[in-house]
Amino acid sequence: MNRRHGIVITLGLWLATAGAFATIGIVFRNGFPGPWFWCWLACVPVSGVLLSLVLQAAVTRLEARSLAGRWLRLAPLFLVVVLAQAGADHGFYVLMRALFGIKPVEGFIRGVSLNATLYVWLFAIQALVFELIAASDRAARNARNAEEAREAARAARIEALRNELNPHMLFNTFNGLSSLVLSGRNAEAEALLERLSTYMRACLEGGDAALIPLTDEIALIEAYLAIEAVRLARTPDVRIECPHDLSEAAVPRLILQPLVENALKYAVHPSRGAASVTVRAARDAGRLRLTVEDTGAAGASVPSGTGRGLSIVRRRLDALFGAAASLTTARDGSGFSVEILLPLSGADPEPGAQAA
Known part of the structure; x- marks a missing residue:
């Protein structure tokens, strides 16, 4: 997989996610949120990007396997990544409210569950993007390999045809050489x-x-x-x-x-x-x-x-x-x-x- 493209897309996706969260915060709070909200918002993409890179690395490592075989092995990691990001999000949310003296939020399991329903779709989109990048890279590699194979076959064919010419001329020359020797x-x-x-x-x-x-x-x-x-x-x-x-x-x-x-x-x-x-x-x-x-x-x-x-x-x-x-x-x-x-x-x- 083209790692650079995956990183760029991951950063873009998480920045877009942060922008969406900021828009929701402004709309539903009827005004500009407090500092704790922006600190929480700054932390969410950090853990998200790191976990996305873990998922990308796993997709790359299992790239040689079939799609079904790959995701049979990736499914547990995918669930762990989703729950880890949901937990990190809720943890940052509680921590920032506490640091700024805001009333803490109760219901850790409920908060993580709600976050998980959001992040499962977000990471699913990323996984799809990683698969598309990997498929594109495989297609490009296959095209290069096919072209190299065609070029090698073409070169071998040309060389074989060229090599047929020397025996063609040598046959006549050796016949002449034999005649010269026999005639003294x-x-x-x-x-x-x-x-x-x-x-x-x-x-x-x-x-x-x-x-x-x-x-x-x-x-x-x-x-x-x-x-x-x-x-x-x-x-x-x-x-x-x-x-x-x-x-x-x-x-x-x-x-x-x-x-x-x-x-x-x-x-x-x-x-x-x-x-x-x-x-x-x-x-x-x-x-x-x-x-x-x-x-x-x-x-x-x-x-x-x-x-x-x-x-x-x-x-x-x-x-x-x-x-x-x-x-x-x-x-x-x-x-x-x-x-x-x-x-x-x-x-x-x-x-x-x-x-x-």
């Missing part, structure tokens, strides 16, 4: 292993980050292309166009590499190097547009963009950005292209924006 090309196999270790180190550095600067993603592509150059004994024709002001734009890690891999596998390799791949970054109405396109229409006998890598990229975008991101594919006479649109963040301001 040990120097090339050693170079491939060295490039592979560089690539994997780049993948693992900052692996917990869902988003990385675009320049780091391009570095991963370049590391992957270095592996392909050793494996195939030729450097793939891949052009990368990234404006300087977009180099720090935030993108999902390993979002472009599987698209480049698809383009090489389905367009460049079948054409024996005659085709090329272009990776392009640009602004698009306040968003980041990433394009991977190939010129391998003649050699692409396998439908480009229908592999596992593209499916994983699409699911990762959905998990990270939902409807704010999209992935589209297109084929024409010149080749196949994949276009990604996602929220633009982390990039430098658009040239001319500051001047405007």
